[in-house]
Amino acid sequence: MILSDRDIKILLKSGELIINPLSDDTVRENGLDLKLGNEYCAFKKTDTVLDPNNPKDPKEFYECNSSNSFIIEPHRHYLLHTLEYVKLPSYLAGLVNLRSTWARTGIYIPSTVTDAGFEGQLTIEVIGSEFPVKLYSGDRFLHLILVKMETPSEKPYDGSYKGQTGVKLPKFFNKK
Template identity: 30%
Template sequence: MILGNSEIKRLIEDKKLIEEHEEKNIQGAGVDFRARTFYRPSGDTKVHKESRTLPEISEISGDTVSIKPNELILVETIEKVNMPSDIAARILPRSTLCRCGVYLLTAFVDPGFSGRLTVGLKNMSNHSFELEKGARIMQVMFEKTEGDTVDYDGRYQGGKVV
């Protein structure tokens, strides 16, 4: 069951579901999240059964970033989530990104996760795309889970970028 506006607001108040949000960004059935920090990944990577090599990242300075055609950057959100054990979340792109030819690469937000969210942005168009810090880039939809859950205890707990 996707949570509506009133339940999201209640969880923000009672459980600090989202920190550093703007009230106007709480939509009917989700919350718009904004860009805080930009990173450029580089280097060879791998994901094997027993090991992984993640990219090196460098923070992109300035209030805006220009993403070239076919370029990928990582974006950390202003908002921080504190997921209760019975709530999970899905991340969707704002339709404006789609209209600009920019693809949002996301993952599932597990119950028990706490921290800022990091997503990938890939410019799929033939033109540069400029993004400013504070711009709304995605909508997060919260869902009630049924049955027993296990709180997230992975490497990105606390909002680590890599």
């Protein structure tokens, strides 16, 4: 079942769902509009092989910065994060979508699911359009649809991305 704005407001008021900061324009008809944070990592074009079992320095693969605005270049891949810190209970999962305004610019994000029990700022991949698009930190960018599961998860998310803030690179870079 997809939660309505009424359901979401009840969960926020009870503290079962946490969105911080929570703005007046966050809760929408059937989900949450989340804003862009100020960190981003651009994927670098390289012939270096990324071996998850023996990862090299992430700087060989990503160029990371923070700024109040940045440009998504055509066909380039980026990692961005949400301004909001999200904490889902064990019976809710989230489906992350691009707001339609941004999809109409040709920007694309792959399917992303936020697991039941996840907490942290969301890191998402963004793929550039046919033309450069300027983004600003604080812009409403994503729409998170909350789905109530029939029963709570037996094992809510407790992985290495739990509690993340800012852009988080793949966990195998932390193995060193």
